[in-house]
Amino acid sequence: MMNNEHTSKQFEAELEAVRARVLQMGGLVEEQIKLALDALISGDLELCTKVENNDHLVNAQEVGIDEDCSTIIARRQPAAGDLRMLMTVVKTITDLERIGDEAAKIARMAKLIYSTDRLQQPRTVEIRRMSGIALEMLRKSLDAFARLDLATSAEVVRRDQHVDEEFRGVLRQLITFMMEDPRTISVSIEILFIAKAIERIGDHAKNISEYVIYMVKGKDVRHVTLEEIEREVMG
Protein backbone atom coordinates (compact mmCIF):
# COMPACT_ATOMS: atom_id res chain seq x y z
CA MET A 1 0.00 0.00 0.00
CA MET A 2 1.59 3.24 -1.10
CA ASN A 3 0.94 5.69 1.71
CA ASN A 4 2.74 8.69 0.26
CA GLU A 5 4.68 10.05 -2.64
CA HIS A 6 8.01 9.37 -1.00
CA THR A 7 7.22 5.66 -0.64
CA SER A 8 6.00 5.53 -4.19
CA LYS A 9 9.28 7.00 -5.46
CA GLN A 10 11.26 4.54 -3.38
CA PHE A 11 9.19 1.73 -4.81
CA GLU A 12 9.84 2.92 -8.36
CA ALA A 13 13.55 3.05 -7.60
CA GLU A 14 13.45 -0.50 -6.24
CA LEU A 15 11.73 -1.80 -9.35
CA GLU A 16 14.24 0.04 -11.52
CA ALA A 17 17.13 -1.45 -9.54
CA VAL A 18 15.75 -4.97 -10.09
CA ARG A 19 15.40 -4.36 -13.81
CA ALA A 20 18.97 -3.04 -13.96
CA ARG A 21 20.23 -6.05 -12.07
CA VAL A 22 18.54 -8.41 -14.54
CA LEU A 23 20.26 -6.62 -17.42
CA GLN A 24 23.56 -6.82 -15.58
CA MET A 25 23.05 -10.56 -15.09
CA GLY A 26 22.13 -10.83 -18.78
CA GLY A 27 25.37 -9.07 -19.73
CA LEU A 28 27.36 -11.45 -17.58
CA VAL A 29 25.68 -14.48 -19.14
CA GLU A 30 26.26 -13.10 -22.64
CA GLU A 31 29.93 -12.64 -21.82
CA GLN A 32 30.14 -16.20 -20.52
CA ILE A 33 28.77 -17.61 -23.78
CA LYS A 34 31.14 -15.48 -25.84
CA LEU A 35 34.14 -16.58 -23.81
CA ALA A 36 33.06 -20.23 -24.01
CA LEU A 37 32.76 -19.98 -27.80
CA ASP A 38 36.12 -18.21 -28.05
CA ALA A 39 37.64 -20.99 -25.99
CA LEU A 40 36.02 -23.56 -28.25
CA ILE A 41 37.40 -21.94 -31.39
CA SER A 42 40.86 -21.12 -30.06
CA GLY A 43 41.37 -24.18 -27.88
CA ASP A 44 42.38 -21.94 -24.98
CA LEU A 45 42.14 -24.26 -21.98
CA GLU A 46 42.69 -21.50 -19.44
CA LEU A 47 39.74 -19.63 -20.86
CA CYS A 48 37.63 -22.81 -20.47
CA THR A 49 38.54 -22.94 -16.81
CA LYS A 50 37.76 -19.25 -16.39
CA VAL A 51 34.25 -19.73 -17.80
CA GLU A 52 33.64 -22.72 -15.55
CA ASN A 53 34.85 -20.79 -12.50
CA ASN A 54 32.75 -17.72 -13.31
CA ASP A 55 29.52 -19.69 -13.37
CA HIS A 56 29.09 -19.13 -9.63
CA LEU A 57 28.80 -15.36 -10.31
CA VAL A 58 25.77 -16.03 -12.50
CA ASN A 59 24.27 -18.27 -9.83
CA ALA A 60 24.80 -15.63 -7.15
CA GLN A 61 23.00 -13.07 -9.30
CA GLU A 62 20.01 -15.39 -9.65
CA VAL A 63 19.73 -15.98 -5.92
CA GLY A 64 20.16 -12.28 -5.16
CA ILE A 65 17.58 -11.05 -7.67
CA ASP A 66 15.14 -13.69 -6.47
CA GLU A 67 15.49 -12.38 -2.94
CA ASP A 68 15.06 -8.78 -4.13
CA CYS A 69 11.81 -9.71 -5.85
CA SER A 70 10.42 -11.53 -2.80
CA THR A 71 11.36 -8.64 -0.54
CA ILE A 72 9.70 -6.10 -2.80
CA ILE A 73 6.53 -8.20 -3.15
CA ALA A 74 6.29 -8.74 0.61
CA ARG A 75 7.02 -5.13 1.53
CA ARG A 76 5.36 -3.17 -1.26
CA GLN A 77 2.41 -5.38 -2.18
CA PRO A 78 2.58 -4.31 -5.80
CA ALA A 79 -0.53 -4.07 -7.96
CA ALA A 80 -1.21 -5.95 -11.19
CA GLY A 81 1.29 -4.39 -13.62
CA ASP A 82 4.21 -4.20 -11.20
CA LEU A 83 3.54 -7.66 -9.87
CA ARG A 84 3.56 -8.97 -13.41
CA MET A 85 6.92 -7.31 -13.95
CA LEU A 86 8.35 -8.95 -10.84
CA MET A 87 6.98 -12.37 -11.80
CA THR A 88 8.55 -11.89 -15.22
CA VAL A 89 11.88 -11.15 -13.56
CA VAL A 90 11.66 -14.28 -11.42
CA LYS A 91 11.12 -16.40 -14.53
CA THR A 92 13.64 -14.54 -16.68
CA ILE A 93 16.51 -15.05 -14.25
CA THR A 94 15.81 -18.80 -14.13
CA ASP A 95 16.36 -18.92 -17.88
CA LEU A 96 19.44 -16.68 -17.64
CA GLU A 97 20.93 -18.93 -15.00
CA ARG A 98 20.38 -21.94 -17.26
CA ILE A 99 22.02 -20.15 -20.17
CA GLY A 100 24.96 -19.69 -17.82
CA ASP A 101 24.96 -23.45 -17.22
CA GLU A 102 25.06 -24.05 -20.96
CA ALA A 103 28.05 -21.71 -21.29
CA ALA A 104 29.86 -23.68 -18.59
CA LYS A 105 28.92 -26.89 -20.38
CA ILE A 106 30.38 -25.60 -23.67
CA ALA A 107 33.60 -24.69 -21.87
CA ARG A 108 33.77 -28.14 -20.27
CA MET A 109 33.19 -29.84 -23.63
CA ALA A 110 35.80 -27.65 -25.34
CA LYS A 111 38.31 -28.69 -22.70
CA LEU A 112 37.49 -32.34 -23.32
CA ILE A 113 37.85 -31.94 -27.08
CA TYR A 114 41.20 -30.16 -26.94
CA SER A 115 42.71 -32.45 -24.39
CA THR A 116 42.01 -35.49 -26.59
CA ASP A 117 41.37 -34.50 -30.19
CA ARG A 118 41.36 -31.58 -32.62
CA LEU A 119 38.30 -29.74 -33.87
CA GLN A 120 38.00 -30.00 -37.65
CA GLN A 121 37.38 -26.68 -39.34
CA PRO A 122 34.00 -27.30 -41.06
CA ARG A 123 32.36 -28.25 -37.75
CA THR A 124 33.53 -25.09 -36.05
CA VAL A 125 32.14 -23.04 -38.91
CA GLU A 126 28.72 -24.64 -38.68
CA ILE A 127 28.58 -24.09 -34.95
CA ARG A 128 29.77 -20.54 -35.34
CA ARG A 129 26.78 -19.53 -37.47
CA MET A 130 24.37 -21.26 -35.12
CA SER A 131 25.88 -19.64 -32.06
CA GLY A 132 25.81 -16.24 -33.79
CA ILE A 133 22.04 -16.50 -34.09
CA ALA A 134 21.59 -17.73 -30.51
CA LEU A 135 23.73 -14.90 -29.11
CA GLU A 136 21.82 -12.36 -31.13
CA MET A 137 18.56 -13.79 -29.80
CA LEU A 138 19.80 -13.44 -26.24
CA ARG A 139 20.92 -9.86 -26.79
CA LYS A 140 17.61 -8.94 -28.40
CA SER A 141 15.56 -10.64 -25.72
CA LEU A 142 17.35 -8.55 -23.09
CA ASP A 143 16.95 -5.37 -25.15
CA ALA A 144 13.26 -6.12 -25.50
CA PHE A 145 13.06 -6.72 -21.74
CA ALA A 146 14.73 -3.34 -21.07
CA ARG A 147 12.57 -1.40 -23.52
CA LEU A 148 9.35 -3.48 -23.17
CA ASP A 149 9.58 -3.94 -26.90
CA LEU A 150 6.93 -6.28 -28.28
CA ALA A 151 8.10 -6.33 -31.90
CA THR A 152 11.63 -7.36 -30.94
CA SER A 153 10.26 -10.01 -28.58
CA ALA A 154 8.18 -11.50 -31.38
CA GLU A 155 11.23 -11.43 -33.63
CA VAL A 156 13.22 -13.46 -31.09
CA VAL A 157 10.44 -16.04 -30.87
CA ARG A 158 10.49 -16.31 -34.65
CA ARG A 159 14.30 -16.60 -34.81
CA ASP A 160 14.26 -19.68 -32.62
CA GLN A 161 13.17 -21.71 -35.63
CA HIS A 162 16.41 -20.73 -37.38
CA VAL A 163 18.52 -22.02 -34.51
CA ASP A 164 16.58 -25.27 -34.61
CA GLU A 165 17.16 -25.56 -38.37
CA GLU A 166 20.87 -24.85 -37.92
CA PHE A 167 20.99 -27.52 -35.24
CA ARG A 168 19.45 -30.10 -37.56
CA GLY A 169 22.02 -29.10 -40.20
CA VAL A 170 24.92 -29.57 -37.77
CA LEU A 171 23.47 -32.91 -36.73
CA ARG A 172 23.23 -34.13 -40.33
CA GLN A 173 26.78 -33.00 -40.98
CA LEU A 174 28.11 -34.76 -37.89
CA ILE A 175 26.33 -37.99 -38.81
CA THR A 176 27.95 -37.85 -42.24
CA PHE A 177 31.40 -37.33 -40.68
CA MET A 178 30.89 -40.23 -38.29
CA MET A 179 29.74 -42.55 -41.06
CA GLU A 180 32.69 -41.63 -43.24
CA ASP A 181 35.22 -42.03 -40.47
CA PRO A 182 34.11 -43.85 -37.33
CA ARG A 183 37.25 -42.65 -35.55
CA THR A 184 35.59 -39.24 -35.33
CA ILE A 185 32.58 -40.61 -33.40
CA SER A 186 33.70 -39.52 -29.92
CA VAL A 187 34.66 -36.00 -30.88
CA SER A 188 31.54 -35.66 -33.03
CA ILE A 189 29.35 -36.55 -30.05
CA GLU A 190 31.13 -33.88 -28.01
CA ILE A 191 30.46 -31.33 -30.75
CA LEU A 192 26.87 -32.51 -30.88
CA PHE A 193 26.50 -31.73 -27.16
CA ILE A 194 27.91 -28.27 -27.80
CA ALA A 195 25.43 -27.72 -30.63
CA LYS A 196 22.66 -28.90 -28.30
CA ALA A 197 23.79 -26.40 -25.66
CA ILE A 198 23.63 -23.59 -28.23
CA GLU A 199 20.19 -24.71 -29.35
CA ARG A 200 19.08 -24.55 -25.71
CA ILE A 201 20.39 -21.00 -25.40
CA GLY A 202 18.02 -20.12 -28.24
CA ASP A 203 15.16 -21.81 -26.38
CA HIS A 204 15.87 -19.81 -23.23
CA ALA A 205 16.05 -16.52 -25.15
CA LYS A 206 12.70 -17.40 -26.68
CA ASN A 207 11.26 -18.08 -23.21
CA ILE A 208 12.47 -14.66 -22.01
CA SER A 209 10.83 -12.96 -24.98
CA GLU A 210 7.56 -14.73 -24.28
CA TYR A 211 7.68 -13.51 -20.67
CA VAL A 212 8.22 -9.94 -21.93
CA ILE A 213 5.17 -10.18 -24.17
CA TYR A 214 3.23 -11.46 -21.17
CA MET A 215 4.51 -8.62 -18.99
CA VAL A 216 3.52 -5.95 -21.50
CA LYS A 217 0.26 -7.36 -22.77
CA GLY A 218 -0.81 -9.17 -19.62
CA LYS A 219 -1.49 -12.16 -21.82
CA ASP A 220 0.32 -15.44 -21.59
CA VAL A 221 1.79 -16.32 -24.98
CA ARG A 222 3.69 -19.40 -24.05
CA HIS A 223 2.36 -22.43 -25.89
CA VAL A 224 0.56 -20.48 -28.57
CA THR A 225 1.47 -20.36 -32.24
CA LEU A 226 3.81 -17.82 -33.78
CA GLU A 227 0.88 -16.38 -35.73
CA GLU A 228 -1.08 -15.78 -32.53
CA ILE A 229 1.94 -14.08 -30.96
CA GLU A 230 2.29 -11.81 -33.97
CA ARG A 231 -1.39 -10.98 -33.91
CA GLU A 232 -1.01 -10.21 -30.20
CA VAL A 233 1.94 -7.82 -30.53
CA MET A 234 0.35 -5.99 -33.45
CA GLY A 235 -2.98 -5.52 -31.64
Add this chain to the structure above:
Amino acid sequence: MMNNEHTSKQFEAELEAVRARVLQMGGLVEEQIKLALDALISGDLELCTKVENNDHLVNAQEVGIDEDCSTIIARRQPAAGDLRMLMTVVKTITDLERIGDEAAKIARMAKLIYSTDRLQQPRTVEIRRMSGIALEMLRKSLDAFARLDLATSAEVVRRDQHVDEEFRGVLRQLITFMMEDPRTISVSIEILFIAKAIERIGDHAKNISEYVIYMVKGKDVRHVTLEEIEREVMG
Protein backbone atom coordinates in the same frame (compact mmCIF):
# COMPACT_ATOMS: atom_id res chain seq x y z
CA MET B 1 -3.87 -8.19 4.97
CA MET B 2 -6.15 -10.64 6.71
CA ASN B 3 -9.01 -8.62 8.10
CA ASN B 4 -10.99 -11.45 9.64
CA GLU B 5 -11.09 -15.13 10.29
CA HIS B 6 -13.34 -15.80 7.32
CA THR B 7 -10.86 -14.21 4.91
CA SER B 8 -8.04 -16.12 6.51
CA LYS B 9 -9.85 -19.41 6.00
CA GLN B 10 -10.57 -18.56 2.40
CA PHE B 11 -6.92 -17.71 1.93
CA GLU B 12 -5.87 -21.05 3.41
CA ALA B 13 -8.27 -22.81 1.06
CA GLU B 14 -6.82 -20.95 -1.92
CA LEU B 15 -3.27 -21.93 -1.00
CA GLU B 16 -4.37 -25.52 -0.52
CA ALA B 17 -6.09 -25.50 -3.93
CA VAL B 18 -2.89 -24.28 -5.59
CA ARG B 19 -0.84 -26.98 -3.89
CA ALA B 20 -3.38 -29.61 -4.99
CA ARG B 21 -3.26 -28.32 -8.54
CA VAL B 22 0.53 -28.58 -8.62
CA LEU B 23 0.29 -32.21 -7.51
CA GLN B 24 -2.34 -32.85 -10.15
CA MET B 25 -0.06 -31.34 -12.78
CA GLY B 26 2.79 -33.46 -11.42
CA GLY B 27 0.65 -36.58 -11.78
CA LEU B 28 -0.16 -35.68 -15.36
CA VAL B 29 3.50 -35.14 -16.18
CA GLU B 30 4.47 -38.44 -14.54
CA GLU B 31 1.84 -40.21 -16.62
CA GLN B 32 3.18 -38.56 -19.78
CA ILE B 33 6.70 -39.85 -19.12
CA LYS B 34 5.43 -43.34 -18.36
CA LEU B 35 3.39 -43.44 -21.57
CA ALA B 36 6.33 -42.10 -23.59
CA LEU B 37 8.60 -44.81 -22.18
CA ASP B 38 5.96 -47.48 -22.80
CA ALA B 39 5.70 -46.26 -26.37
CA LEU B 40 9.48 -46.40 -26.71
CA ILE B 41 9.67 -49.96 -25.45
CA SER B 42 6.63 -51.30 -27.29
CA GLY B 43 6.96 -49.28 -30.49
CA ASP B 44 3.31 -48.25 -30.21
CA LEU B 45 3.08 -45.33 -32.64
CA GLU B 46 -0.47 -44.38 -31.60
CA LEU B 47 0.71 -44.02 -28.03
CA CYS B 48 3.51 -41.73 -29.24
CA THR B 49 0.93 -39.50 -30.92
CA LYS B 50 -1.23 -39.53 -27.78
CA VAL B 51 1.67 -38.30 -25.64
CA GLU B 52 2.49 -35.56 -28.14
CA ASN B 53 -1.15 -34.46 -28.27
CA ASN B 54 -1.52 -34.45 -24.47
CA ASP B 55 1.36 -32.03 -24.00
CA HIS B 56 -1.02 -29.08 -24.34
CA LEU B 57 -2.82 -30.25 -21.17
CA VAL B 58 0.43 -29.87 -19.24
CA ASN B 59 0.97 -26.42 -20.75
CA ALA B 60 -2.55 -25.34 -19.83
CA GLN B 61 -1.95 -26.40 -16.23
CA GLU B 62 1.20 -24.29 -16.08
CA VAL B 63 -0.53 -21.17 -17.39
CA GLY B 64 -3.52 -21.70 -15.08
CA ILE B 65 -1.49 -22.25 -11.92
CA ASP B 66 0.67 -19.25 -12.77
CA GLU B 67 -2.45 -17.11 -12.95
CA ASP B 68 -3.76 -18.53 -9.68
CA CYS B 69 -0.51 -17.59 -7.94
CA SER B 70 -0.50 -14.03 -9.32
CA THR B 71 -4.14 -13.56 -8.34
CA ILE B 72 -3.53 -14.78 -4.80
CA ILE B 73 -0.42 -12.62 -4.38
CA ALA B 74 -2.23 -9.52 -5.69
CA ARG B 75 -5.39 -10.08 -3.66
CA ARG B 76 -4.10 -11.57 -0.42
CA GLN B 77 -0.71 -9.93 -0.07
CA PRO B 78 0.74 -12.99 1.63
CA ALA B 79 3.44 -12.73 4.28
CA ALA B 80 6.90 -14.32 4.14
CA GLY B 81 6.14 -18.04 4.49
CA ASP B 82 3.08 -18.09 2.23
CA LEU B 83 4.78 -15.90 -0.34
CA ARG B 84 7.72 -18.29 -0.35
CA MET B 85 5.32 -21.15 -0.97
CA LEU B 86 3.75 -19.34 -3.91
CA MET B 87 7.14 -18.45 -5.41
CA THR B 88 8.12 -22.11 -5.04
CA VAL B 89 4.98 -23.10 -6.92
CA VAL B 90 5.75 -20.65 -9.75
CA LYS B 91 9.21 -22.18 -10.14
CA THR B 92 8.09 -25.78 -9.68
CA ILE B 93 5.51 -25.63 -12.45
CA THR B 94 8.11 -24.26 -14.88
CA ASP B 95 10.16 -27.39 -14.27
CA LEU B 96 7.09 -29.63 -14.50
CA GLU B 97 6.16 -28.08 -17.82
CA ARG B 98 9.66 -28.76 -19.13
CA ILE B 99 9.49 -32.36 -17.95
CA GLY B 100 6.31 -32.53 -20.03
CA ASP B 101 8.29 -31.24 -23.01
CA GLU B 102 10.88 -33.98 -22.48
CA ALA B 103 8.12 -36.62 -22.45
CA ALA B 104 6.80 -35.28 -25.75
CA LYS B 105 10.36 -35.31 -27.11
CA ILE B 106 10.81 -38.97 -26.10
CA ALA B 107 7.54 -39.83 -27.85
CA ARG B 108 8.64 -37.98 -30.98
CA MET B 109 12.02 -39.76 -30.99
CA ALA B 110 10.37 -43.15 -30.44
CA LYS B 111 8.17 -42.49 -33.45
CA LEU B 112 11.22 -41.64 -35.52
CA ILE B 113 13.06 -44.76 -34.41
CA TYR B 114 10.19 -47.15 -35.13
CA SER B 115 9.34 -45.65 -38.45
CA THR B 116 12.91 -46.18 -39.70
CA ASP B 117 14.78 -48.71 -37.60
CA ARG B 118 14.42 -51.18 -34.75
CA LEU B 119 15.59 -50.66 -31.20
CA GLN B 120 18.16 -53.22 -30.15
CA GLN B 121 17.43 -54.85 -26.81
CA PRO B 122 20.52 -53.85 -24.76
CA ARG B 123 19.93 -50.16 -25.43
CA THR B 124 16.36 -50.33 -24.20
CA VAL B 125 17.51 -52.06 -21.05
CA GLU B 126 20.07 -49.39 -20.26
CA ILE B 127 17.55 -46.64 -20.79
CA ARG B 128 14.97 -48.47 -18.72
CA ARG B 129 17.12 -48.43 -15.59
CA MET B 130 18.00 -44.79 -16.08
CA SER B 131 14.38 -43.79 -16.60
CA GLY B 132 13.34 -45.80 -13.53
CA ILE B 133 15.58 -43.63 -11.39
CA ALA B 134 14.42 -40.38 -13.03
CA LEU B 135 10.74 -41.29 -12.57
CA GLU B 136 11.33 -42.20 -8.96
CA MET B 137 13.05 -38.85 -8.45
CA LEU B 138 10.07 -37.02 -9.92
CA ARG B 139 7.60 -38.94 -7.75
CA LYS B 140 9.66 -38.29 -4.62
CA SER B 141 10.14 -34.62 -5.42
CA LEU B 142 6.35 -34.22 -5.64
CA ASP B 143 5.80 -36.23 -2.44
CA ALA B 144 8.33 -34.02 -0.70
CA PHE B 145 6.55 -30.95 -2.06
CA ALA B 146 3.22 -32.23 -0.71
CA ARG B 147 4.56 -33.15 2.71
CA LEU B 148 7.25 -30.44 2.98
CA ASP B 149 9.67 -33.27 3.53
CA LEU B 150 13.29 -32.13 3.75
CA ALA B 151 14.91 -35.56 4.02
CA THR B 152 13.21 -36.82 0.85
CA SER B 153 14.12 -33.61 -0.96
CA ALA B 154 17.77 -34.06 -0.05
CA GLU B 155 17.55 -37.68 -1.22
CA VAL B 156 16.29 -36.55 -4.63
CA VAL B 157 19.16 -34.08 -4.96
CA ARG B 158 21.57 -36.90 -4.16
CA ARG B 159 19.93 -39.32 -6.61
CA ASP B 160 20.57 -36.97 -9.50
CA GLN B 161 24.19 -38.09 -9.54
CA HIS B 162 23.01 -41.63 -10.27
CA VAL B 163 21.01 -40.51 -13.30
CA ASP B 164 24.08 -38.65 -14.55
CA GLU B 165 26.22 -41.78 -14.07
CA GLU B 166 23.67 -43.89 -15.90
CA PHE B 167 23.65 -41.35 -18.71
CA ARG B 168 27.42 -41.57 -19.08
CA GLY B 169 27.11 -45.36 -19.15
CA VAL B 170 24.48 -45.25 -21.91
CA LEU B 171 26.67 -42.82 -23.84
CA ARG B 172 29.71 -45.08 -23.61
CA GLN B 173 27.64 -48.05 -24.73
CA LEU B 174 26.20 -46.15 -27.68
CA ILE B 175 29.66 -45.01 -28.79
CA THR B 176 30.83 -48.62 -28.72
CA PHE B 177 27.83 -49.72 -30.83
CA MET B 178 28.46 -46.97 -33.35
CA MET B 179 32.15 -47.79 -33.65
CA GLU B 180 31.42 -51.48 -34.13
CA ASP B 181 28.73 -50.90 -36.71
CA PRO B 182 28.53 -47.42 -38.28
CA ARG B 183 25.13 -48.31 -39.76
CA THR B 184 23.71 -47.90 -36.25
CA ILE B 185 24.89 -44.27 -36.00
CA SER B 186 21.57 -42.61 -36.82
CA VAL B 187 19.47 -44.72 -34.49
CA SER B 188 22.12 -44.46 -31.76
CA ILE B 189 21.97 -40.67 -31.94
CA GLU B 190 18.19 -40.83 -31.56
CA ILE B 191 18.58 -43.04 -28.50
CA LEU B 192 21.20 -40.65 -27.19
CA PHE B 193 18.65 -37.81 -27.39
CA ILE B 194 16.17 -39.94 -25.48
CA ALA B 195 18.78 -40.63 -22.80
CA LYS B 196 19.51 -36.91 -22.66
CA ALA B 197 15.79 -36.20 -22.18
CA ILE B 198 15.66 -38.63 -19.27
CA GLU B 199 18.76 -37.09 -17.74
CA ARG B 200 17.02 -33.69 -17.95
CA ILE B 201 13.97 -35.08 -16.17
CA GLY B 202 16.30 -35.93 -13.31
CA ASP B 203 17.68 -32.37 -13.36
CA HIS B 204 14.19 -30.89 -13.16
CA ALA B 205 13.20 -33.18 -10.27
CA LYS B 206 16.36 -32.05 -8.50
CA ASN B 207 15.39 -28.40 -9.10
CA ILE B 208 11.94 -29.01 -7.59
CA SER B 209 13.50 -30.60 -4.51
CA GLU B 210 15.81 -27.64 -4.07
CA TYR B 211 12.82 -25.29 -4.21
CA VAL B 212 11.08 -27.36 -1.51
CA ILE B 213 14.12 -27.10 0.75
CA TYR B 214 14.08 -23.35 0.12
CA MET B 215 10.37 -23.15 0.90
CA VAL B 216 10.71 -25.00 4.19
CA LYS B 217 13.98 -23.61 5.43
CA GLY B 218 13.74 -20.17 3.84
CA LYS B 219 17.27 -20.71 2.63
CA ASP B 220 18.28 -20.95 -0.97
CA VAL B 221 20.12 -24.20 -1.58
CA ARG B 222 20.51 -23.99 -5.31
CA HIS B 223 24.16 -23.89 -6.27
CA VAL B 224 25.48 -25.21 -2.97
CA THR B 225 27.16 -28.57 -2.42
CA LEU B 226 25.33 -31.74 -1.50
CA GLU B 227 27.07 -31.70 1.86
CA GLU B 228 25.76 -28.23 2.60
CA ILE B 229 22.24 -29.29 1.65
CA GLU B 230 22.46 -32.28 3.96
CA ARG B 231 23.75 -30.13 6.80
CA GLU B 232 20.85 -27.77 6.11
CA VAL B 233 18.09 -30.38 6.22
CA MET B 234 19.51 -31.97 9.36
CA GLY B 235 19.78 -28.66 11.20
